Amino acid sequence: xxxxxxxxxxxxxxxxxxxxxxxxxxxxxxxxxxxxxxxxxxxxxxxxxxxxxxxxxxxxxxxxxxxxxxxxxxxxxxxxxxxxxxxxxxxxxxxxxxxxxxxxxxxxxxxxxxxxxxxxxxxxxxxxxxxxxxx
Amino acid sequence: xxxxxxxxxxxxxxxxxxxxxxxxxxxxxxxxxxxxxxxxxxxxxxxxxxxxxxxxxxxxxxxxxxxxxxxxxxxxxxxxxxxxxxxxxxxxxxxxxxxxxxxxxxxxxxxxxxxxxxxxxxxxxxxxxxxxxxxxxxxxxxxxxxxxxxxxxxxxxxxxxxxxxxxxxxxxxxxxxxxxxxxxxxxxxxxxxxxxxxxxxxxxxxxxxxxxxxxxxxxxxxxxxxxxxxxxxxxxxxxxxxxxxxxxxxxxxxxxxxxxxxxxxxxxxxxxxxxxxxxxxxxxxxxxxxxxxxxxxxxxxxxxxxxxxxxxxxxxxxxxxxxxxxxxxxxxxxxxxxxxxxxxxxxxxxxxxxxxxxxxxxxxxxxxxxxxxxxxxxxxxxxxxxxxxxxxxxxxxxxxxxxxxxxxxxxxxxxxxxxxxxxxxxxxxxxxxxxxxxxxxx
Numbered sequence: 001x002x003x004x005x006x007x008x009x010x011x012x013x014x015x016x017x018x019x020x021x022x023x024x025x026x027x028x029x030x031x032x033x034x035x036x037x038x039x040x041x042x043x044x045x046x047x048x049x050x051x052x053x054x055x056x057x058x059x060x061x062x063x064x065x066x067x068x069x070x071x072x073x074x075x076x077x078x079x080x081x082x083x084x085x086x087x088x089x090x091x092x093x094x095x096x097x098x099x100x101x102x103x104x105x106x107x108x109x110x111x112x113x114x115x116x117x118x119x120x121x122x123x124x125x126x127x128x129x130x131x132x133x134x135x
Numbered sequence: 136x137x138x139x140x141x142x143x144x145x146x147x148x149x150x151x152x153x154x155x156x157x158x159x160x161x162x163x164x165x166x167x168x169x170x171x172x173x174x175x176x177x178x179x180x181x182x183x184x185x186x187x188x189x190x191x192x193x194x195x196x197x198x199x200x201x202x203x204x205x206x207x208x209x210x211x212x213x214x215x216x217x218x219x220x221x222x223x224x225x226x227x228x229x230x231x232x233x234x235x236x237x238x239x240x241x242x243x244x245x246x247x248x249x250x251x252x253x254x255x256x257x258x259x260x261x262x263x264x265x266x267x268x269x270x271x272x273x274x275x276x277x278x279x280x281x282x283x284x285x286x287x288x289x290x291x292x293x294x295x296x297x298x299x300x301x302x303x304x305x306x307x308x309x310x311x312x313x314x315x316x317x318x319x320x321x322x323x324x325x326x327x328x329x330x331x332x333x334x335x336x337x338x339x340x341x342x343x344x345x346x347x348x349x350x351x352x353x354x355x356x357x358x359x360x361x362x363x364x365x366x367x368x369x370x371x372x373x374x375x376x377x378x379x380x381x382x383x384x385x386x387x388x389x390x391x392x393x394x395x396x397x398x399x400x401x402x403x404x405x406x407x408x409x410x411x412x413x414x415x416x417x418x419x420x421x422x423x424x425x426x427x428x429x430x431x432x433x434x435x436x437x438x439x440x441x442x443x444x445x446x447x448x449x450x451x452x453x454x455x456x457x458x459x460x461x462x463x464x465x466x467x468x469x470x471x472x473x474x475x476x477x478x479x480x481x482x483x484x485x486x487x488x489x490x491x492x493x494x495x496x497x498x499x500x501x502x503x504x505x506x507x508x509x510x511x512x513x514x515x516x517x518x519x520x521x522x523x524x525x526x527x528x529x530x531x532x533x534x535x536x537x538x539x540x541x542x543x544x545x546x547x548x549x550x551x552x553x554x555x556x557x558x559x560x561x562x563x564x565x566x567x568x569x570x571x572x573x574x575x576x577x
Binding site (some may be wrong): 011034060061062063064100104 | 513514515516519520523530531532545546574575
């Protein structure tokens, strides 16, 4: 059984999401949804010395949105907030290993948007226009 | 001259012989009308030759928009190539031809839904605009504080939000008739909710999610008993079955051209002339005025009072052609064929492990719309997997979030059929569902 979009790795992250759940002592939380399909992602980050010490996510929605959010949490761990600010769509596509196409790309980018909302929120900075337009 | 006589003189053959030919021609016609020749119909739709992801297109998103037959595409093309002009004002040949074609479109639509008068057909952009026209024009003039607007839980957002805005503005109340386990409107609630304070009752003739065909004639009777207006959202019924607005006795009916083989950007509001006459204009400007002075203006008669600005001329021509095409098949045949394919689809889909189907089990009470969920696969994931197989379905909240909340599902997948779909396509679809199920079961 093969599917171009639903590669094993995506289904694996969807079925067994890494870093799923709550971080009780989180320094910052952010949450957003995709109005088109109602997918929801929440991220909770523990920040130490400008670096992501720990991270969790929660959410509901399609396999693409949940898997990409989970993969992002793994990538984000240990990174500096400045590094996270420079991350973009290509990083997410590389993680997924596929281009989900124009109708599904917003599902894939929801996690990235929420991660960035958390970063900007923690830094007390205004969210940039390009972040708002991710989803 | 009789038909036989005409043929006789035309072909110079004997009457006996002709009678035989005449009868066999009639028989062929009857046969043609009682069963749909799908193979031939498919030939009329150029897009059905398309491959999607190297697979033949299986288009099951007809409740969102239908495909267009060549005659409709050609009619629009011909208008722009041969007689493009603005209507109702130019004193020249092209303007005259364009005006005639535009008004013919209106006459065809009027006959199609059995309106009493052609002027009771108002062209709009789509069903949504038609509903807004009633909410703004009739609603603002007739709804007051404490009045009640009765809707149903299965309405499309376009038959909810205009009424909520109106109610908010006027201090009126919006109430919803709910559904039973079978996905049919609860008749006890119809009788309970519609009362002396009810000013208008707005009901989907057929649900875009459940496919339920609602007993609009009966509901209309209840509304009228209390002196309330009765409006039907006929966007999902007019394309698929014979709809007779006089028999239903609705005061208003809204539908879209693009769901019934016509182009996008043309919609229809049917209104009884006694209601439309008394209503103030909705949009205003050119085309809809009789006289304009610095001190004020007066309006044209129906239907032009409600058609401000240059209308969608090619759209009306295309819609008129679509109506001709549907009449050529016969709406009874359209409905029967869709019942057949829906019944086949329901039977095949329900055997897929983990599938939940929403809406009436009885195909007599539903149009060709099947909403479902498959296990815990999110509808968007399912739609993506089916897309890889060349199959187009709808997934999401189907513009009916109150219904989704009532069903307690975040979203559903929806397959919806039309005259060009086949049982073989249903088989391809069910195979793809199995494929998705296995993929996600691992």
